[in-house]
Amino acid sequence: xxxxxxxxxxxxxxxxxxxxxxxxxxxxxxxxxxxxxxxxxxxxxxxxxxxxxxxxxxxxxxxxxxxxxxxxxxxxxxxxxxxxxxxxxxxxxxxxxxxxxxxxxxxxxxxxxxxxxxxxxxxxxxxxxxxxxxxxxxxxxxxxxxxxxxxxxxxxxxxxxxxxxxxxxxxxxxxxxxxxxxxxxxxxxxxxxxxxxxxxxxxxxxxxxxxxxxxxxxxxxxxxxxxxxxxxxxxxxxxxxx
Numbered sequence: 356x357x358x359x360x361x362x363x364x365x366x367x368x369x370x371x372x373x374x375x376x377x378x379x380x381x382x383x384x385x386x387x388x389x390x391x392x393x394x395x396x397x398x399x400x401x402x403x404x405x406x407x408x409x410x411x412x413x414x415x416x417x418x419x420x421x422x423x424x425x426x427x428x429x430x431x432x433x434x435x436x437x438x439x440x441x442x443x444x445x446x447x448x449x450x451x452x453x454x455x456x457x458x459x460x461x462x463x464x465x466x467x468x469x470x471x472x473x474x475x476x477x478x479x480x481x482x483x484x485x486x487x488x489x490x491x492x493x494x495x496x497x498x499x500x501x502x503x504x505x506x507x508x509x510x511x512x513x514x515x516x517x518x519x520x521x522x523x524x525x526x527x528x529x530x531x532x533x534x535x536x537x538x539x540x541x542x543x544x545x546x547x548x549x550x551x552x553x554x555x556x557x558x559x560x561x562x563x564x565x566x567x568x569x570x571x572x573x574x575x576x577x578x579x580x581x582x583x584x585x586x587x588x589x590x591x592x593x594x595x596x597x
Contacts, residue, residue, distance in 0.1 A: 358431045358482065361513075362397035362497055363404040365419040372520040374422045374512045375502070386454045387470045387481065387498045395499040395510065397424055398485070403494035406487040422512050422519070428499065429507040430479035435495050445469050451486050474500055479508045 366374060377393030388394035398404035409416045434440050440447060454464035473481060480499035484492070502510040512519070 356431050356433060357427070357429045357507075358433075358497065359427045360399070362399060362424040362426050363401050363421065364395075364397050364424065365404055365408045365421050368418055368420045369523065369526055371420040371422075372522050374424075374519060375510055377499075377502075384454075384458060384467075385498075386450075386464075386466050386486070387483065388500065389467045389471065390458075392470070392474070392500065395502055397426070397497045397499070399482075399495045399497060403485050403487070403490060403496065406490050406494070407485065407496070409487075420519075422514070425509075425511045425513055426497065427506060427509045428479055428497075428502065430477060430501070431482060431497070432473055432478050432480075433482040435482050435484055447484070450483060470498075470500070 364374070370376070370379065375395065377388075377395045380388050380396065381391055381393040384390035384392075385394055385396060396407075398407055404421070405416075408419060432439075432443060434443060434445065434450065437447070440450075449465035449469060452465045454466050457464040470481075479501040480497060483496050483498060484490075485494040485496055487494070499508065499510065502508045504511065
């Protein structure tokens with residue numbers, strides 16, 4: 356099937372310059388990609404994305420850079436319903452297996468067998484229920500094994516203002532303390548054209564005409580940073596004024 360829509364993903368800020376890379380997943384493996392197989396894991400909802408990243412600790416997580424993705428991909432198998440899983444010959448228990456424990460015990464997770472079978476069939480990815488702690492039944496993820504900037508497996512990061520860094524050079528200075536400051540805007544207000552107030556910010560770039568569901572390119576969350584991860588991207592930290 357062909358799937359089109361918006362997806363969301365949160366990154367360690369150190370890797371915000373490569374938001375479509377699947378190398379991290381390939382290095383250690385994931386639920387639906389054996390180690391050595393690149394994969395791009397995307398959440399279909401913002402709430403689901405945060406649950407996936409919180410790892411069961413819903414009120415505390417490391418700083419994250421959030422990106423929105425525009426996806427138009429063919430060769431996707433939808434395994435979100437019992438009927439679809441029955442047709443594909445897989446079970447929810449296989450998909451929800453404790454894959455990390457299985458690999459640590461030297462066994463092959465059932466979810467890896469599913470992924471290998473679908474990849475061998477020429478599938479580009481799958482739609483799966485979210486197995487994150489606290490996920491609602493309607494929360495789901497898109498896992499891609501084949502993707503790129505063009506059709507038939509097109510994935511594009513929504514970054515019209517080019518706020519994402521281009522490389523890791525901004526991380527080559529001494530580590531910071533994890534403190535986040537929002538820079539004030541010196542130009543006219545993005546919505547009204549009026550002179551900015553003391554709390555005006557640079558991040559008012561949401562699109563008009565019904566596109567309010569898209570993030571302004573990248574939103575960096577930095578509430579607590581018990582292990583400071585270095586200097587943020589060279590550009591000034593920005594916050595969304597919504």
